[in-house]
Amino acid sequence: MSLDVKLAQAVQDGVIPGAVLLAASSSGHVNYANVVGRRSLRVGVEDPLRLDTVFTLASMTKLLTTLCVLQLFERGALSLDADVSQHVPVLARQRILTGFSQDDGSPLLEERRCPITMRHLLTHSSGAGYHFMDTRLKRYVEYTKRENPAGIVDDLFDLPLLHEPGAGWTYGSGITWAGKVVEKLTGQSLGAYMDSNIFKPLGITRIAFFLRDGPCFPATQVSDMATRNAATGALAPGPPGLPFLPPLKECFGGEGAYGSLTDYFKVLRSILLDDEKLLRKETTSLMFEPQLPTQAARDGLRAAFEDPSWAVGDFSGPRELDSAYGGLLVVGDAHPFRMRGHLSWSGAANLYWFIDRGAGVCGFWGTQVLPPADTAVEQLIGAFEKHVYNMAKEEDGAEGRSKSLADGTR
Template sequence: MSSFEEKFEQAVKDGVFPGAILMARDVSGKLDYAKVFGSLSMDKDAQPLQLDSILFLASMTKLLTSIAAMQCVERGLISLDTDVGDLIPSLAAQPILHGFDANDKPILSKRKNAIKFVHLLTHSAGTSYDKMVPMLEKYRTQIGQPENRATMENKCVYPLLFEPGTHWSYGTGTDWTGKIIELLTGKTLQQYMDENIFTPLGISRIQFTPYVTEEMKVQAASIALRIPDGKLVNLPRSKNIDFGDLECFGGHGGYADLTNYFKILESLLLDDGKLLSPSSTAIFFSPHLSTPSRKAINTIFAQPEISAVFVGSFPESVEYDWGIGGVVLRENGEKRGKGTMAWSGMPNLFWWVDREKGVCGLFGTQVYPPGDGKVGEMIDLFEREVYERVEGGGGGAKL
């Protein structure tokens, strides 16, 4: 066992996470690494975590929905510049919330700019997560929070924070993208992905919340919650953000065997044409933010109190943008090459595809809250190890 792997074994013993799944490969195939550590939960008698155990993807679902969206563009069903207001009228009808006046009444204005498809995909439409923005949470409390959040109409219909295309805010844009895909294709997001993403890659173990099979439920890892004393405890299933979801939420609703998810990263890295044509892949990895939105994302990523909740390392020295499927580097980073795309999932999962240096990687665990510092150190350790192996020509355990 390498010293790198020994550190992961020790991290399990130290309570950094119940378990972790690591996968990486390079274009040449010389690096083909897969390793699993730890257990399915924090229970004393927990079964060992397996490479094919089922993990809650949360925002790693966004990559899948973004690929589906790009396929719709490729097939002429919609364009990135399409005004999607008529397709999602409940969102289009929302005003912009600017704050509250001296009498604690919301200050609202009518939206002027079109909501383009690309705005939803790049988190520049003005949408956000109400639970992450106190102003939105206050507004929803004032008007009366819905009794349940099982549908898009209940969970995601509330005011915008800014005019589309003028700023950046991480949020529900990809969930709305999923609804548009369903309208364009006449299929649920699960059905569409089964036919157009999963089947072409031989994938059968990625499912949205309403479609998770009993077999997958049995094989699912529990989410661990870090409590104030630093220890991890099992989070009750009923407390997870997707509990009770009745629809396919394209921004957070996926569960997966990570060996299946990794096939998608490999396909993008190799540009093998199974999911997207080469020209579509190039668009997918290109920066798409307007100048003010790009300025905004870099200002946000430079604020430690905000960027701390993002999973993975995003040094301030690098300029960022947003592609169709994730954050992209506009220049070379310390490890990553220019054009690298990356993103994550709330339980501290992380993926990246570096086409410049020819490598992709996936880190899987199930720990809340997002941006956990202890887990973050292990993600960085893994990523550094991968690049060292790529530069040194090393391999690893075969998948």
Template sequence: MTKLHTSVAALQLVEKGLVTVDEDVSRLLPSFAEKEILTGFGDDGAPSTRKRKNPITLRLLLTHSAGAGYDFMSGDLAKVSKLRGPPKNPGTIDDAFDLPLLYEPGEAYAYSSSIDRVGQVIEKLTGQKLEDYMRQNIWEPLGMENTTFFVDNHPEIKARRVPMAFRADPSQPVVENADRKTFTTGLKEAFGGQGLLSSIKDYIKILHSLLVDDEKLLKKETAAALFQPQLTPASKASLLEQMKNPEWAVGDWPLTNEYDWGLGGILVDGDKHPYRKRGALLWGGAANLTWFIDRTAGVCGTFGTQVMPPSDPQVRPIFKAFEEETYRRAGKL
């Protein structure tokens, strides 16, 4: 659940006047800015592309509407990855996401590596490594002592790291396997969209800070943007189309057709949900983890496992049970 941390860090830079949410940040992302839009594949299987026309902005990056995708979620990008062959510089953002765009920025939605690019923007603008910036500006102010991208540099955290578990068959138990590759394996730099190691007790601190709006992380007017719809009409339509398959994302996603994207996660954009209020912000993580912040109801929460693959069918109903019980105990059902 790395992306929320990176989103908050980026908005801190907006507050400092180092960048705006709507300026073109292509100059800060040369590797990403040169990517062209995938248009298909030739008879020989080679990908065909065209040049991008629209600018790349922080708002589009933060809302997964800048054109990027993930090769494990897009068959076309998976095909490009296979054709590309082994990475030339493994463990880096530029190499891991050396893929074409799926669409013109601002004209669709695809869950993506765009927050990893936001991490690169943060490093360029601050002159700091993402780990160092977050430690000084997010983790230390909140007393988060068990959070890092590089657990090998923190033996006291590494000693308490829980092994990842895997479920090969939905009907079978999970099996721990500390040696199997995960999203943190082999990373040489901090990825803004994945790879953060933390504890549930640490993670709730960032959620609670944003819930009560204590301004330890963001000014009130900046934090408010996290909880406001940000997608263009075309991008929202694209997101809603994906939400027709609620199993594509980790979490509990009723078919309300009332979703948008804030600057830090998916946003409830209506009143049909039985207990989530309009403006509630939510998302999760690949190892079957979720978080939510509902300012109107006055609740936040985070639930975690160390289970792969994402959207495990045995864990999925627990997300709903945990969240619903949180609202119940708060007297908001």
């Protein structure tokens, strides 16, 4: 069954309300864009999804914030291995949650020995988790009666660490804290810095941290969210945004952006082409190298992906992985088509991007379905990624045949 048929069937069967798919190759032979379905499942709203419809980007925001950090690094404004609490004092006081008292259920906290560095924040090795993903942090929040925090980073994510910085791997708020460092060093909001240093160089106009800030974000151009009923499998419509977060009052660099996927894709293509519009080549290369600081952190990552059911993407093949600046990095050669150096990440609403410089391709799958890691959606993500590699392979084969004919060879 072709990808187009699978997508049409998925919309018809209620697997997804719609999807935007984008892909390109460094050779320029692959330039793929496809859109199917509707922007909302609400009764009476029949608007088709468009390539430039605005999506809740969720953790796709992390790549944008990482690029901001790397720009400041290459300008000499920060070190990747220095204590970041000098810029964000909250990060100096976070202790380590080791458990809960058997007597009264109170949290057991230990002082930590190691500082948090930018490398820790960017690679999820700081110990800073998400209370909406980790049962220990959820229990801590409930015990301390912080169920309704304000929508600011210092309040929502000022939580204990789950391990010593560098001594494990925990997916969480590290890159959100990295965004606060960017704000401290630049004297700007993260959104303002991104606008000048990421968006304008690439001609991006439709990404912002607040829907009200987008110059072209009328409600009719913003995708609603859909949530799958675990019992029936049916999708129910809901408003844009992430229901497990409060209304955000400042720029959350790990979770908070909204934007059109065609604009976001300009970032992926720029990185693939290594065109130096955002970073110098030597800095971009750091994004495709393993960056976890210790073996304990690498072991933690691999343990987290022994059961990857929490993560959005197709993890059906070999999982030879490390964390790089910007995403999850393939560090082996066993995968049937992803090459060593394949970089990817995802967003809670079942969004997924990848850049494979070895194969010369990048791609973006976008839909708006919760909860994360929907198994039916992940099958479509896998089919899309394979389709991109097949397109690149076919184009390379056609180019090779053309060259052979031009050279008079067979």
